Amino acid sequence: MNILETQNLTHIFPDDTIGIHDINLRFQAGEFTILSGTNGSGKTVLVKHFNGLLTPSGGRVLFEGKPITANLKYTRSSIGLVFQDSNNQIVGQTVAEDVAFGPENLGLSPTEVKRRVQKALTAVDLSHLANQRPYVLSGGQKRKLAIAGVLAMEPKIIIFDEPFTGLDYPGVRQVLQQILELHHNNHTIILITHELEKVLGHAHRIIVMDRGKVVMDGSPGKVIAGIENYGLKKPHGNVETMTWLQ
Amino acid sequence: MAAINIFHYLPGNSVIHRIDTRIKLVCMIMLSITTSLMGRVWDYLFLTIILLLFFWLSGMPVPRLLKELKYFHLLILMIIGIQAFSLPPAPGAFIPIPGFTLAGLKSGLLLGWRLVVIVIICLLFTGTTQISSLRRAVEWFLHFIPGLPAARIGTMFSLTFVIIPLIFDRAAEISDAQKARCVSGRKNPWQRISFMVFPLLRRTFEQADEMAMAMESRCYSEVYRKTAMKTSGYDWMALGFTALVCGFLFLL
Ligand SMILES: Nc1ncnc2c1ncn2[C@@H]1O[C@H](COP(=O)(O)OP(=O)(O)O)[C@@H](O)[C@H]1O
Ligand SMILES: [Mg+2]
Numbered sequence: 316m317n318i319l320e321t322q323n324l325t326h327i328f329p330d331d332t333i334g335i336h337d338i339n340l341r342f343q344a345g346e347f348t349i350l351s352g353t354n355g356s357g358k359t360v361l362v363k364h365f366n367g368l369l370t371p372s373g374g375r376v377l378f379e380g381k382p383i384t385a386n387l388k389y390t391r392s393s394i395g396l397v398f399q400d401s402n403n404q405i406v407g408q409t410v411a412e413d414v415a416f417g418p419e420n421l422g423l424s425p426t427e428v429k430r431r432v433q434k435a436l437t438a439v440d441l442s443h444l445a446n447q448r449p450y451v452l453s454g455g456q457k458r459k460l461a462i463a464g465v466l467a468m469e470p471k472i473i474i475f476d477e478p479f480t481g482l483d484y485p486g487v488r489q490v491l492q493q494i495l496e497l498h499h500n501n502h503t504i505i506l507i508t509h510e511l512e513k514v515l516g517h518a519h520r521i522i523v524m525d526r527g528k529v530v531m532d533g534s535p536g537k538v539i540a541g542i543e544n545y546g547l548k549k550p551h552g553n554v555e556t557m558t559w560l561q
Numbered sequence: 562m563a564a565i566n567i568f569h570y571l572p573g574n575s576v577i578h579r580i581d582t583r584i585k586l587v588c589m590i591m592l593s594i595t596t597s598l599m600g601r602v603w604d605y606l607f608l609t610i611i612l613l614l615f616f617w618l619s620g621m622p623v624p625r626l627l628k629e630l631k632y633f634h635l636l637i638l639m640i641i642g643i644q645a646f647s648l649p650p651a652p653g654a655f656i657p658i659p660g661f662t663l664a665g666l667k668s669g670l671l672l673g674w675r676l677v678v679i680v681i682i683c684l685l686f687t688g689t690t691q692i693s694s695l696r697r698a699v700e701w702f703l704h705f706i707p708g709l710p711a712a713r714i715g716t717m718f719s720l721t722f723v724i725i726p727l728i729f730d731r732a733a734e735i736s737d738a739q740k741a742r743c744v745s746g747r748k749n750p751w752q753r754i755s756f757m758v759f760p761l762l763r764r765t766f767e768q769a770d771e772m773a774m775a776m777e778s779r780c781y782s783e784v785y786r787k788t789a790m791k792t793s794g795y796d797w798m799a800l801g802f803t804a805l806v807c808g809f810l811f812l813l
Contacts, residue, residue: 366778388780396778403771406723408570408692415693417779446572450726464779 316380317341318503319365319394319472323374326360334360336527337374344471347504347517349535352524353546358507359399361524362474365505366396392421395465399476401457410452410460411436411445417468435467439493455486462493472503479510487513487559495560512550515539516557523547568629568687568722577619578689581796582698588803589686595807596678604810605674611806612681621688626681633680637673644669692719716781720772728765735760 319342326334335357342348350358363369364376367387376383383390398404407413414435418428436442439459444452449460458478465473475494479487495517498504506514515521521538523531525545531538535554543549550557580588596608616626648665696719703711739756747753 363774368774368778388782391778391780396775398771398775398778400768400771402727403768404775406720406772406776408722409572412691412693416776416781419693420780420782448569450730468779 317377318344318379320377320380321361321364321374322377324361324364324371324376325373326357326364326369327372333357333527334369335364335524338529340522340529340532342472342503342505344503345501347498347519348506349511349514349518349521350505350507350524351509351511351521351542351547352530353509356524356545357527358524359476360527362396362476362505362507365394365472365474366391368396388421392417392468393470394472394474395468395470397458397461397465397473397475397478399480401454401461404461404464405449405457408448409445410441410447410449410463413449413460414463414467417464421468431467431469435463438466438496439463453486454482455489458482458486458490459493462490462497466497470502472505473497474505474507476507478506479508479513484559491558491560509547511539511542511547512552512557513559514557515550515554568683570691571621571625571688573620573689575618575620575689576799577615577685579795580689580799581792582690582694583701584792584796584800585686585690586695586698586702588800589682591803591807592682593679595810596675596682599810600671602671605671605678608678608806608810609674609681612678612685615685616681619685619689621684625688626684629684630677630680633676637676640676641666641669641673644672692722695719712782724765724769724772727768728761731764732757732761735764 319340321338321340324338325336328334338361350361352358360369364371365383367376367383367390378390378393405413406416411432414432415428418431423431432445433442436445439462441456441459441463444456449457452460462473462475473494478490478494482490491514494504494506494514498517506518508514511521515535518535520533521531521535522529523538523542523545530545531541535557539549539554577585592608592612599605599608616623645662645666646660648662648668696715699718700711700715703709703714735757739753744753744756
């Protein structure tokens, strides 16, 4: 069964801008998918729908076969979204407090919240900074904090919206390493990026969007050939081994 | 990093940290009211000593206290100065400087001291209280008032603390970016201010929007949740002690 599916999903903004148009996609559990496309092609709007953060103008989103609106709380705790700008996602005054935000919202017991915070912080290797204020963290650490905040919800799918933006080389490597670890731990990954040379080697599938529509969808080897038609830079080298991790 | 660095939570496990936030909030309000009502030098001295004792118990470093007071130096000096010249002189008294009176200076000093005391009270509270528990405490008090969106107000309250440093950062950034483009060459100050304020507001609202979404995606909802907040005998003792201090100041 598909873990996540969209049916004729369309979003038109009040000012008549087309965010996305007639999107039909299916995601399998355990997949590592890259979602790419130029700025304004509709990637962020699409993933916000996966989380029920926007109301479709048409169509619907199914999670595990059921419309996400049937149980938004379940959907949101199962589909984690790491926002593009970590500053917008951090609401706690300390690192640990921020990670606890989600589990507390789920109404979990204080012991369970604590367990999850510790687990999530260990996973992203930030335990030693648990009592720090978030604004003293580096860009890469902030992004990892945002990831920990999502991990503490124990989601099945994790969506990353341009996680490499604004990071230096070590920052990119840290975050990429993190994403791969999560994938190895059986999370389904959807990664938005146009910096294909950094990750393409790890992905099973790449979806390209243009002006609100899905224009290409397939294995990296197949899709890469036509990518320049949609304003993306074709990376050099072997698609299968393309990564910033070696 | 945030340009403004004041009234931040300092993680710890001191006796002050451990007081139930609701009770701590009540204590803080009681102390603040007492401060604004008392008037004698001895009152100030007594309360200051008690507060310094609390401060010592909280384990917060004293340099921090001095550093935070730094922001208020100018304000305090201004208050003292204005007061010193604001009282009518006693008839026949010798006045070396026109408008200056000793009584005025004294009242100015007391007012300045009052401000220092209030700052210490706020520091004690914010330095030992996590925002999330402050939010829960505010929610808890408000949920008794029917028709009030307690959870929403509590969240707004706590987010203010998160967003303010961000706004200051951004203001500094915008200001730098405009300096780099020689905004100082413009004569009209209103124009300069509007170049600062409008981008700042726009960015802040955009961010608030995105932040709300990010919170929603982590299952935030505005329903008041009964969270386990338990008071112990220890909390009531802290309340009792504070009440005693306040009562002492009122009665004597
Ligand atoms: N709140 C909004 N109001 C109007 N138009 C919007 C809004 N958010 C996004 N859009 C438009 O929707 C389109 C897709 O945006 P987005 O999904 O953010 O692109 P990206 O692929 O860069 O993430 C763009 O044309 C954008 O201008
Ligand atoms: Mg985007």
